[in-house]
Amino acid sequence: MFIVINNDNVTIKKSLKLLNKKLKTDFKHEDFKNLNNNYILNIDNKDLDYKHDVYELNKVFVNKLYKKDNSNIINYAFFVIMLLLLVITMSSVSGISGMLTQVIEQLPKGAI
Incomplete structure (x- = not known):
């Protein structure tokens, strides 16, 4: 004690x-x-x-x-936004490519 x-x-x-x-x-x-x-x-x-x-x-x-640094929060937010934009872009590109394959299949042969 x-x-x-x-x-x-x-x-x-x-x-x-x-x-x-x-x-x-x-x-x-x-x-x-x-x-x-x-x-x-x-x-x-x-x-x-x-x-x-x-x-x-x-x-x-x-x-x-050991003061907290707020610049790291800004960097993380920037990377998250960029990652979201990348995912949105990739999903829209894959959707467009799928739509293009459907359009090409529906075209008559010899049109291309």
Whole structure:
């Protein structure tokens, strides 16, 4: 169990990942003192706020690094439209060729 004790309250979670998610911080395993099977951290509110701010700043940089790019959506839309036009063109060409074969069969022999 990971336990964080600060001025206001005590937070207890089963894993460090869950604790960091709950407190919105980025504590490391080395920050805690080992007491039997429990890991305990005694921290004041200023330090907890600092860790929270560091976590938020790191999150901003990562979000900017992996910013969504809308140009890919435009490219995909263009390719889908072109594919649809190709399918429509091919189906109309096959329909015309079938109609031409019927017209040729109906013509009297020697007319061509």
